[in-house]
């Protein structure tokens with residue numbers, strides 16, 4: 321295990337920002353883990369990093385980045401299910417494709433989500449009507465202080481919309497080392513979400529669902545290797561039914577659906593678009609021309625440009641509609657995560 325000093329994070333974040341960290345270590349073997357508590361005492365600021373596809377590095381990070389590259393997929397089975405234990409450094413997209421190639425359905429709605437398996441539980445990744453929590457059995461992690469390994473059953477992970485215990489109580493304290501997934505042998509497609517509802521339940525295959533998800537995503541979302549971005553920048557906010565009805569009187573086309581009694585989830589993209597930000601630029605930082613929820617780096621944007629654009633959008637949406645947008649991506653400053 322080799323520690324490198326003053327490393328550029330350019331190859332390790334999908335926004336394409338050339339921000340440095342004080343030190344970086346690549347973890348590619350479980351044998352590296354017992355050394356971590358001593359390292360954490362040496363570098364009290366540590367940040368686990370997967371594919372950097374949900375990060376905005378705002379300023380040089382004054383700590384140690386733990387680049388997670390722990391690989392391996394173990395498969396066992398019982399009568400009903402395939403049970404997968406997947407190394408946290410495996411690529412998520414590659415895992416989904418691998419399961420489909422093995423004839424295992426269940427993850428197809430989550431095709432083409434960038435990043436690593438170990439980061440998937442952090443914000444409970446989700447797309448097209450499915451979330452990680454629907455397939456997760458457990459999460460294995462290392463306590464970075466004590467060096468102890470723990471297994472947390474899925475129902476103890478406090479999974480919610482883009483949320484989990486790893487963004488709360490355990491934030492900054494653990495390194496996820498593996499994720500356990502349960503895939504039913506008797507596959508049931510999830511086709512409720514609009515673009516997938518054109519498929520029929522009868523005779524459809526996991527691969528067909530995956531192909532459609534990929535087609536829709538490729539048409540809708542910019543490829544980070546072509547145009548720097550970190551996917552959806554903001555979460556979809558939840559507002560009260562009273563606020564929703566008041567907004568509906570002025571903006572009849574505002575979409576929304578009830579997530580709990582009196583609470584309505586509304587699309588952040590609708591507000592950003594309606595406030596006139598789609599396609600706008602602030603230097604090389606911009607709002608994607610087809611997807612208002614995605615902020616992009618047109619080439620030479622600096623982190624401060626993206627932050628400034630993100631703040632202006634948030635403030636403008638709040639002033640115009642009284643709706644507060646909070647970031648889905650993690651904003652990382654010199655000492656760790658900071659508010660936008």
Ligand SMILES: Cc1cc2nc3c(=O)[nH]c(=O)nc-3n(C[C@H](O)[C@H](O)[C@H](O)COP(=O)(O)OP(=O)(O)OC[C@H]3O[C@@H](n4cnc5c(N)ncnc54)[C@H](O)[C@@H]3O)c2cc1C
Pocket residue numbers: 334367368369370371372373374375388408433434435436437438439440442443444445446447494495496497541542543544549550551552650
């Ligand atoms: C084009 C695009 C489309 C996207 N679409 C979706 C989507 O449809 N749905 C969705 O939910 N997300 C989406 N995302 C966001 C992103 O892909 C996910 O959040 C993904 O899980 C991030 O994985 P990562 O390995 O890149 O994590 P990183 O960005 O490296 O890290 C994210 C957070 O997890 C922590 N972390 C990472 N690995 C570990 C670990 N092993 N142990 C402990 N903490 C860790 C980091 O410290 C950080 O706080 C999209 C992103 C892009 C660029």
